[in-house]
Amino acid sequence: MKIKSTIIVDTFAEAFKMYGSRFIITAETKEWAMAAAQSITGFATSVIGCKCEAGIESIIDANDSPDLRPGVSVLMFAMDAESLGKRLMERIGQCVMTCPTTACYNGLYEGSSVIVGGQLRYFGDGHQISKVLGGSKLWRIPVMDGEFLVDDKFKVQESVGGGNLLILGKDQKATLKAASAATKAMRELSDIILPFPNGVVRSGSKVGSKYKKLIASTNDAYCPTLRGVVENSELDDGINSVLEIVIDGLTLEAVEQAMRVGAIAAAKPGIKKISAGNYGGGLGQYHIHLHKLGLEA
Amino acid sequence: MALKLKLHTKPEVPLEADCICPDRMQSLSLAEIENLTVFHGNRQVPLKDFFECSGDFDGEIDIEGDLVDVKHIASTMSFGKITVSGNVGVHTGAAMSGGEIIIEGDTSDWVGPEMLGGRITIKGNAGHMVGSGYRGSTIGMQGGEIIVHGNVKNETGHVMRRGLIVVGGNSGDFTGVNMVAGTIIVLGEMGIRPGAGMKRGSIICQTKTELLPTFTKSCDYQPSFLRHYFKYLQSLGLTINDSLMNSPFERWCGDSIELNRGEILLYAGK
Numbered sequence: 001m002k003i004k005s006t007i008i009v010d011t012f013a014e015a016f017k018m019y020g021s022r023f024i025i026t027a028e029t030k031e032w033a034m035a036a037a038q039s040i041t042g043f044a045t046s047v048i049g050c051k052c053e054a055g056i057e058s059i060i061d062a063n064d065s066p067d068l069r070p071g072v073s074v075l076m077f078a079m080d081a082e083s084l085g086k087r088l089m090e091r092i093g094q095c096v097m098t099c100p101t102t103a104c105y106n107g108l109y110e111g112s113s114v115i116v117g118g119q120l121r122y123f124g125d126g127h128q129i130s131k132v133l134g135g136s137k138l139w140r141i142p143v144m145d146g147e148f149l150v151d152d153k154f155k156v157q158e159s160v161g162g163g164n165l166l167i168l169g170k171d172q173k174a175t176l177k178a179a180s181a182a183t184k185a186m187r188e189l190s191d192i193i194l195p196f197p198n199g200v201v202r203s204g205s206k207v208g209s210k211y212k213k214l215i216a217s218t219n220d221a222y223c224p225t226l227r228g229v230v231e232n233s234e235l236d237d238g239i240n241s242v243l244e245i246v247i248d249g250l251t252l253e254a255v256e257q258a259m260r261v262g263a264i265a266a267a268k269p270g271i272k273k274i275s276a277g278n279y280g281g282g283l284g285q286y287h288i289h290l291h292k293l294g295l296e297a
Numbered sequence: 298m299a300l301k302l303k304l305h306t307k308p309e310v311p312l313e314a315d316c317i318c319p320d321r322m323q324s325l326s327l328a329e330i331e332n333l334t335v336f337h338g339n340r341q342v343p344l345k346d347f348f349e350c351s352g353d354f355d356g357e358i359d360i361e362g363d364l365v366d367v368k369h370i371a372s373t374m375s376f377g378k379i380t381v382s383g384n385v386g387v388h389t390g391a392a393m394s395g396g397e398i399i400i401e402g403d404t405s406d407w408v409g410p411e412m413l414g415g416r417i418t419i420k421g422n423a424g425h426m427v428g429s430g431y432r433g434s435t436i437g438m439q440g441g442e443i444i445v446h447g448n449v450k451n452e453t454g455h456v457m458r459r460g461l462i463v464v465g466g467n468s469g470d471f472t473g474v475n476m477v478a479g480t481i482i483v484l485g486e487m488g489i490r491p492g493a494g495m496k497r498g499s500i501i502c503q504t505k506t507e508l509l510p511t512f513t514k515s516c517d518y519q520p521s522f523l524r525h526y527f528k529y530l531q532s533l534g535l536t537i538n539d540s541l542m543n544s545p546f547e548r549w550c551g552d553s554i555e556l557n558r559g560e561i562l563l564y565a566g567k
Contacts, residue, residue, distance in 0.1 A: 026521070067524035068542060103521045129499075129560075131480060131522055132440075132459060133529055138522060146518045149525065 001291055003267035006274055008290050013164045013259065014278035015286040018047070018077045019084045020159030020250050021114075022107035023151075024060060025096055030070035034059075036099035037072035040091045044076070045196045048205075048216055052078045052087040053161060053248050055193030066105045067149070073107055075193045077248045081156045085114030088154055093120050096150075097141070103149035106136070108250075111157030117150035160286055163247035163255035166204070166222060166275040167266050168239045174270025175241040176200075182245055185265035191254035192247050204244045207279050219277070239272050252286055260293040300330065300354040304362025304383075306347050310338040311386065315369040317344075319377030319396060322354045330354065365405060371398050374415065387424075390417045393441065403447070412460065414441040418533070422447035425469070428462045429455035436477060438462070444533055451488065454481045457498065461526075465535055473500045476559060482526065484535070495552050495559035501526075503541055503564045512551035517565050519545050540566050 001008040025040070027033035037056050044054035053076070060071035076091070078084035096104045097120060104117075117139040121128040124141040130152070131138045137152035165182065169175030183199030186192065194200075209217035220230045222242045227233045235242070245262055249255035263274050276290055300322065313336035316322070322330055331345035344350065347367075352359075356377040364370065365384045372391040384402035394413040399420075406424035409417050410431055423445045429452055430437030437456040448466035458477040463484070470488035473481050476495040483502045490509055492500050501523065523546065527537045544566030551559055 066528065067521050068528050069521070069524065101521075103525075129497075131499075131526075133461065133526060138525070140520075140522055147520060147522070149521045 001295065003264060003274075003295060005269065006267035006271045008263065008267075008295055009273055009275040010289075010291050011276050012278055012281070012287040012289040013162070013276035014281060014284035015160050015162040015164075015252075015255060015288055016079075016283070017285045018053075018079055018159050018161035018248065019081045019156045020075055020077045020161075020248065021084055021088060021154055021156045022057065022073060022075050022250070023088070023092070023154060024066060024071045024073055024105045024107045026060075026065045026067050026069040026071040026103050026105070027099070028069060028101040030059065030072075032099060032101050033070050033072045036096045036102045037074050039099065040076075040095035041074060041195075042095075044091075045201070047077070047079055047161070051083065052076055052091075053193070053195040054091075055195045055199075055248070057193055058190060067103055069103075075191075075248065075250065077159055077161050077193075077195075081112055081114060084156050085116065085154075088114060088116045089119050092116055092150065093123070097123070097143065097148045100145050104151070106151040106154040108155035108157060111155045113153040114156055115152065116154045117152045120148075120150055121152075157250065159248065159250050160252050160255045161248040162284060163249065163259055163286075163288055164277045165245045165247075165259055165262050165266065166273075166277055167243050167245070167271055168222075168235065168273040168275060169241050169243075170238055170270045170272060172241040174268070175243050178266040178268045178271045179243040179245060181268060182262035182266035186245070186247070186258045186262045189254065189258050189261060191251060192249040192258045194245060195248055196244075196246055199245060201244045201246055202242075204242070204277060207283070234275070236272065244277065252288075255286075256288055256293060259288060259290075260295060263290065263293065263295055298352045298355060299357035299359045299380075300327075300350065301352045302344075302348040302350055302358060302360045304347060304360075304364060304367070305349045307363070308337055308347060308366045310366070312337050312347060312367045313369050314344070314347075314367050315372040317358065317360065317367075317370045317379070318372060318374045319354070319356060319358065319379070320373065320375055322358065323356075323377075325354065327351070327353070363402075365403075371396075374398070384421070390415070393417070406450070409438060409441070409443045411436075412438045412441045412443070416442040416444065419443070419445045419447070422466070423449045425450040425452055426455060427453040427464075428457055428460065429453070430457075438479065444530075444535070446535065448485065454479065457481070463530060463533075463535065473498065473559075476500070480526070482530070484537075484541075492552055492559055492561050494555055496556040497558040499560050499562065501546070501562045503538075505547075505563050505565075508549055508561060509552065511553045512549040512561060513553065513557075515548040515550050515560075517545045517547055519543075520548075520562065523562070 065071035204219035316333040403421035428438040451469035467485035
């Protein structure tokens with residue numbers, strides 16, 4: 001299969017069941033809302049090293065936000081509901097409550113609940129105030145610029161993490177350009193995030209290592225400097241740079257749609273192949289086949 | 298199809314009709330509904346003596362007529378919907394725990410006393426003791442919402458513990474008196490001595506009001522939770538001015554003769 005001159009490899013992305021949450025950060029200005037969103041999504045690229053994966057889903061117009069102030073929608077994912085609840089509590093406490101003028105609201109309406117504001121309230125040292133509106137409880141925690149408003153509970157739902165595309169290009173410049181085009185197109189979609197820096201990861205990994213303590217190590221099959229060194233290189237002559245885009249989504253359909261949009265946008269001159277990363281199919285619950293994404297259309 | 302009740306005979310003395318409630322009418326035939334007992338003064342009579350009944354009960358009841366002398370409509374209601382195209386009498390929605398009551402006209406005193414949940418919407422005005430506790434009770438309204446588009450009289454939210462009362466117009470004296478917790482929003486003016494004896498809870502008012510000397514001013518600030526509330530009220534059909542949305546409020550804490558954990562937020566815009 002090809003898109004223009006780019007070969008679409010007949011393989012699949014191996015994705016995992018995760019738990020995801022959506023929350024809305026609002027503030028007096030979009031700059032402060034974004035500052036909190038960038039802070040809370042920092043060091044949240046891979047669940048292996050960061051305990052969670054997070055990213056900015058979209059900018060929310062003041063008219064559409066819960067308190068009619070500018071907002072940012074953030075998605076966060078972890079391997080189970082309990083650990084996601086802990087990450088939400090830690091990160092909202094350290095990155096949103098600390099940011100001037102912000103408030104933080106649950107943005108999902110399905111799934112199970114984890115207590116977030118109900119734990120952060122203790123920071124109020126007894127001066128916190130609860131409010132119930134429309135069936136949901138909020139906490140008003142006194143802080144030095146006024147109050148931090150946070151939902152008592154946040155919803156978490158089964159989600160999909162680790163959808164991915166590998167972009168194999170003739171050189172770094174062409175590959176970077178294609179990856180940027182892909183992430184730009186994918187960011188227009190809802191229900192997904194791209195957790196790595198600017199949506200792109202260069203240090204793709206394989207399971208295991210020659211070093212016993214490491215559970216993951218560099219994906220040598222896709223490292224251009226190792227072609228001729230390792231036996232399992234996947235790189236043909238003329239492929240000198242590979243970049244990966246990882247997608248986490250609230251639903252499998254959202255991840256598939258993002259991969260479809262990303263692959264089409266990345267198929268540019270200078271891109272030899274578009275592939276996907278997997279571990280042989282034995283680890284992830286979801287196998288997303290590139291040839292079944294409807295790319296021919 | 299909703300069950301329709303039309304008042305055909307105006308009662309000479311107050312009519313106690315707590316049977317007009319989804320909880321009591323569900324699974325009854327029309328004939329059984331017509332024969333439900335109401336109290337006309339001290340006389341027990343069937344509902345059909347005062348109401349013409351038609352339709353089938355499907356969770357909704359539509360009532361027509363001036364019910365100003367009909368008491369206890371929807372007492373202890375837990376589900377369903379009642380729409381009254383007219384006025385209603387005292388104790389409407391008493392101890393209600395769920396469902397919705399919409400009153401197109403006015404209500405007498407004691408609407409939603411000791412309410413636990415659900416929503417009562419009054420398109421007109423309401424009387425005294427909206428969402429209050431009965432005399433002697435230490436806890437009044439414990440949940441739910443009462444939305445009054447017009448004015449209310451005295452002691453709104455007396456000993457209220459949880460829930461939301463919104464007054465689109467003015468409220469009388471002693472708004473939130475002895476309030477334990479919960480939220481009262483008055484979009485017009487409040488009478489004298491709001492929050493007297495309040496322990497916790499929030500009273501929010503669009504106009505400045507003289508407060509009791511046992512309240513202390515904390516600060517001027519823009520509470521983000523209020524915008525959240527105002528957006529919610531807009532979704533319920535209430536008009537919220539932009540100036541209210543974007544202006545600071547004076548925060549007064551009190552009542553210091555009690556816990557001093559309550560607050561009165563007064564619009565501080567120009």
